[in-house]
Amino acid sequence: MxxxxxxxxxxxxxxxxxxxxxxxxxxxxxxxxxxxxxxxxxxxxxxxxxxxxxxxxxxxxxxxxxxxxxxxxxxxxxxxxxxxxxxxxxxxxxxxxxxxxxxxxxxxxxxxxxxxVSSELADLFILEMLIIHVVILLLSYGTFTLSFAFSMLYFYQHRMLKKKRWGDKMVRAGNLSLLEKRSYLCTLVGFPLMLIGLILGVSWAWVKFEAVPWHDVKVFSSFIVLTVYGFYLFQYKVKKKRGYNLALLNIAAFLVLLINYFLSSSFSQFHIW
CATH class of the missing domain: 1.20.1440 (de novo design (two linked rop proteins))
Known part of the structure; x- marks a missing residue:
């Protein structure tokens, strides 16, 4: 067993x-x-x-x-x-x-x-699924953070170029095209990780509480985060959008993620992290 x-x-x-x-x-x-x-x-x-x-x-x-x-x-x-x-x-x-x-x-x-299957083993399965749910979501947060960092570097370089300021620090950060691509790739990894993490979380909540607490602030805001990042990927891949405005969209998406992580956790009755 x-x-x-x-x-x-x-x-x-x-x-x-x-x-x-x-x-x-x-x-x-x-x-x-x-x-x-x-x-x-x-x-x-x-x-x-x-x-x-x-x-x-x-x-x-x-x-x-x-x-x-x-x-x-x-x-x-x-x-x-x-x-x-x-x-x-x-x-x-x-x-x-x-x-x-x-x-x-x-x-x-x-x-x-x-x-x-014994009830003890079933409980162990449920506990480990919860752990996997949390770990996968935290991994998605990590990749979204990297994506945000690349977008911030893009934002900084774009502003400096408009002001016609250039320096060695900007060279070390990489060119705009590279920063944009790396930001996109990090989001590309983070999006399915978050989607899988939410699937696991919803499944766990259903068996644990016999209902999914859609009214919970953190549950609701998590799907908002997923939607915003999905919109970013849609703009990049389907609409072929590039440049400063796309970087701003990714930065805004990360701010939504921070609100989800900190504020909703404070008001959530279902989550403690």
Whole structure:
């Protein structure tokens, strides 16, 4: 039973990394990242199959009889479809969406009645899922902070160039194009991390409290943060916007993030961080 527990956590971690890779590949059309995401997803497929086989041996039956097993098997089917689609066709958006759904189902399955799992083990699963939720969100905050730093350097250099001031410190900071690209790449990583973190948080809240506290200030503001950064990515990738105004948008997005992190935490009855 403990082995299955560890295996499940590994599946969640590798699946999270794979979804992140497919999102980056979809936006950037990066073949290297696509290959890494494919092999990570392949590992997820193997681990899921191993989990199903071990559970079948442990309970001497086909592991699709409980709600948990049905959802887990459903997720495994989606992973299988994704691997086939990825090898036969270049449909990056479809693969990303299918895996996002699969990851959500896999996460929700953790809280479904398992039938043969003890309450102590179920509680341990729930606790560790909460920990993963917090860690992933903090990682997204870290990448958004790096993105903000690059945008601030862009803002500073842009102002100095308009005033026709130049110095060695500006050279060391990098040119405007490089700063803009690095800011975008950091946001590109932070966005799916935050999305995955919120999916985990919503799933955890549902099983813990039998409802999602949408009225909670921090929950509501977290989705506002996600929307603002999504709008930034939309402006950069779809609208092809570049320059000073885009940097200001990213700086504003980070200010919304700070409000979410500090102020909403103070007024939230659901979060303590």
């Amino acid at each position: 403990v082995g299955l527990h560890i295996l499940y956590i590994l599946i969640i971690v590798f699946y999270c990394l794979s979804v992140l890779g497919y999102f980056i590949d979809f936006i950037q059309n990066n073949q290297k990242v696509n290959r890494i995401a494919f092999w990570l997803l392949s590992i997820v497929w193997v681990l899921q199959l191993t989990f199903l086989l071990l559970r079948a041996l442990e309970f001497s039956r086909l592991p699709i009889m409980t709600i948990f097993e049905g959802m887990f098997f459903y997720s495994w089917i989606l992973v299988t479809f994704s691997l086939v689609i990825n090898r036969l066709h270049r449909m990056d958006f479809l693969v990303f969406v299918v895996n996002l759904v699969g990851f959500t189902i896999l996460t929700v399955s953790l809280f479904a009645p398992a039938g043969d």
